[in-house]
Amino acid sequence: MKRQAIVALTASALVTVSMVVAAPTSSADLVTHCVGTGGAVTVPGDLLVPAGESCTLDGTTVTGNVRVSAGSNLIVSGGTFQRDVQVALDGYLDVTDTTVTGQIMVAAGGFGAFLRGSETGGITLAPQGGTTVQGFLFVDDTTINGNVTSGVGEFSLTGAQITGNLSTDGAYYTDLVDSFLDGTLSVRNNATGSVVCGSAVQGAATFGTNQGGIQLGPNGNLDSCGSGGFFGRDVTISGTTGRTVVDDNIINGRLVLEANDPVAEVAGNNRIRGGIVGDHDEPGTARPAGTGRDRATDRAGERRAGAVQAAADAGRARL
Amino acid sequence: MLATVLGAALVVALLVAVPSSAVVAQVLTWTANDSTTRYASAPATAVAGPTTIVFENSAATGNTTGMPHTLTFDTSTPGYNHDVALNILANPFDANGGRHEAEVTLTPGRYRYFCAIPGHSTMVGEFTVGPGGADTTPPEVSAVVSGERDGSGNYLGSATVTVSATDAGSGVATVEYNVDGGPWTAYTAPVVVRQLGAHMVHYRATDVAGNTAPEEMVSFTVVEPGPDVCPNSDIRPTVVIGAENTGVTNVDTGNGCTINDLIDEDAEYADHAAFVRHVDAVIEALVTAGVLTRRDKGVIVRAAARSDIGY
Numbered sequence: 001m002k003r004q005a006i007v008a009l010t011a012s013a014l015v016t017v018s019m020v021v022a023a024p025t026s027s028a029d030l031v032t033h034c035v036g037t038g039g040a041v042t043v044p045g046d047l048l049v050p051a052g053e054s055c056t057l058d059g060t061t062v063t064g065n066v067r068v069s070a071g072s073n074l075i076v077s078g079g080t081f082q083r084d085v086q087v088a089l090d091g092y093l094d095v096t097d098t099t100v101t102g103q104i105m106v107a108a109g110g111f112g113a114f115l116r117g118s119e120t121g122g123i124t125l126a127p128q129g130g131t132t133v134q135g136f137l138f139v140d141d142t143t144i145n146g147n148v149t150s151g152v153g154e155f156s157l158t159g160a161q162i163t164g165n166l167s168t169d170g171a172y173y174t175d176l177v178d179s180f181l182d183g184t185l186s187v188r189n190n191a192t193g194s195v196v197c198g199s200a201v202q203g204a205a206t207f208g209t210n211q212g213g214i215q216l217g218p219n220g221n222l223d224s225c226g227s228g229g230f231f232g233r234d235v236t237i238s239g240t241t242g243r244t245v246v247d248d249n250i251i252n253g254r255l256v257l258e259a260n261d262p263v264a265e266v267a268g269n270n271r272i273r274g275g276i277v278g279d280h281d282e283p284g285t286a287r288p289a290g291t292g293r294d295r296a297t298d299r300a301g302e303r304r305a306g307a308v309q310a311a312a313d314a315g316r317a318r319l
Numbered sequence: 320m321l322a323t324v325l326g327a328a329l330v331v332a333l334l335v336a337v338p339s340s341a342v343v344a345q346v347l348t349w350t351a352n353d354s355t356t357r358y359a360s361a362p363a364t365a366v367a368g369p370t371t372i373v374f375e376n377s378a379a380t381g382n383t384t385g386m387p388h389t390l391t392f393d394t395s396t397p398g399y400n401h402d403v404a405l406n407i408l409a410n411p412f413d414a415n416g417g418r419h420e421a422e423v424t425l426t427p428g429r430y431r432y433f434c435a436i437p438g439h440s441t442m443v444g445e446f447t448v449g450p451g452g453a454d455t456t457p458p459e460v461s462a463v464v465s466g467e468r469d470g471s472g473n474y475l476g477s478a479t480v481t482v483s484a485t486d487a488g489s490g491v492a493t494v495e496y497n498v499d500g501g502p503w504t505a506y507t508a509p510v511v512v513r514q515l516g517a518h519m520v521h522y523r524a525t526d527v528a529g530n531t532a533p534e535e536m537v538s539f540t541v542v543e544p545g546p547d548v549c550p551n552s553d554i555r556p557t558v559v560i561g562a563e564n565t566g567v568t569n570v571d572t573g574n575g576c577t578i579n580d581l582i583d584e585d586a587e588y589a590d591h592a593a594f595v596r597h598v599d600a601v602i603e604a605l606v607t608a609g610v611l612t613r614r615d616k617g618v619i620v621r622a623a624a625r626s627d628i629g630y
């Protein structure tokens with residue numbers, strides 16, 4: 001197969017990179033392999049980080065798709081990726097001050113993605129499938145022009161602006177802090193609950209059959225949240241196992257509470273324009289669903305005590 | 320000096336390469352038992368040339384039910400050698416008591432074999448035959464000592480010796496070791512030495528052609544496990560990575576090491592991703608042990624990602 005040299009990519013290569021250029025694909029696109037570090041150059045065509053390798057880019061533009069192969073790392077700062085970014089099994093994507101015009105897609109078993117001060121299209125984390133790795137998506141101060149969807153992992157967005165919908169199903173947790181979400185919010189089957197703090201959610205917000213509790217606003221036990229949020233439509237919380245706290249929020253629609261155990265605690269400082277539908281209590285008075293009134297237990301204390309006991313039982317950590 | 324060799328959890332890194340010679344007549348042995356899904360034992364490699372095939376399906380190999388099996392070489396599946404037509408039927412009650420032999424000549428390549436008894440279709444396997452030629456080179460053998468160590472290099476509580484042997488010729492036949500001059504013992508698993516004091520572990524290996532590598536030795540000292548694996552701990556009250564205070568309590572993780580010790584932000588990392596992955600790994604272990612919550616982990620790993628460590 002015909003191979004082309006990297007010098008064909010750009011003459012002003014500030015690259016200190018060992019970028020290996022592979023043959024054109026069947027569609028004649030150029031694929032540049034990146035191992036090492038790269039500077040402010042333009043890579044025409046696709047960029048590939050080979051399996052198990054690391055690529056660190058600073059100020060690099062890639063006109064095609066970017067692929068982070070299995071077990072590899074891509075660290076980029078000040079970059080411009082004009083198409084999609086795909087992250088494979090155990091791949092890690094670390095993006096700072098970078099524009100991704102296309103989508104970011106993390107495959108099943110991806111190690112994770114961290115975005116800071118960046119702008120991107122939609123983000124998708126594939127469900128875990130048969131893999132053993134549950135990756136993460138951590139977003140700081142980043143604009144996402146599209147939907148964010150995850151079927152896996154640790155999911156936390158702070159200072160995010162999302163033009164589409166945010167949906168997770170089967171994640172460890174979904175936390176949205178100091179963020180703007182233009183579309184709907186759907187959090188289902190998360191293993192350790194969800195926190196929405198200081199954020200504005202324009203569309204309907206739905207929390208279904210989550211474990212570990214739901215915390216909208218401060219004074220919950222999941223996060224040291226400083227303020228409540230704004231919800232433009234209905235907020236529905238159902239089938240939660242664990243403490244549900246709704247505190248210091250403005251809800252333009254209804255607050256619908258169904259089959260939460262214990263029943264949701266709704267503070268008097270919320271402004272809920274559509275009214276509350278379903279079983280609820282004042283904060284600190286929540287009772288197990290379907291039983292008499294009991295003072296809500298301090299689940300944070302329980303969790304800490306349980307963790308300490310488990311650590312003691314486990315003995316020396318095998319690290 | 321007496322040594323105590325305890326607990327031998329088995330994971331031997333015996334890297335047996337494709338044999339390349341046959342200077343001695345070789346005998347390949349298959350055994351079967353009551354299982355209808357797999358042979359009890361079978362060779363993985365061989366060398367080209369005249370070979371004695373032994374197939375034993377007897378009470379001695381674990382057949383307690385009289386179950387018949389065959390050792391049949393595949394002569395039709397593409398990708399394998401088809402030059403040996405072998406089909407041995409054996410059961411514990413046959414005239415040979417279940418033990419049969421056949422003389423064949425193997426050629427370089429792969430052979431596939433199976434049991435032709437109906438219902439035994441998963442009793443299949445293959446072995447590789449290397450080219451013939453004289454093998455006069457002994458195996459390469461090495462050993463690695465591992466375990467928690469103190470600042471003087473002594474092993475805390477125990478040391479584990481892992482022996483590896485490779486032979487590019489006829490393949491490794493045996494690996495042996497002894498501890499502190501004791502009897503030579505077949506090496507089947509990493510050797511754990513717990514007795515306090517100085518120790519020497521000798522080891523050697525022999526290949527199929529009979530070449531024996533010179534005996535080698537590793538020495539080490541086992542001392543009492545200290546109560547504090549991290550004697551100069553980072554005891555800041557919270558977990559700090561770079562300039563970021565995560566707010567997560569910097570607890571002792573159970574062996575004298577705090578979370579900050581385990582994160583070890585001042586160590587050398589190949590790149591930033593290596594540091595993030597390191598933090599993820601050590602913190603995931605603490606989540607598994609119940610020391611931290613998964614949200615704590617998120618806060619810490621995120622701080623690692625934000626940091627400039629590894630750049």
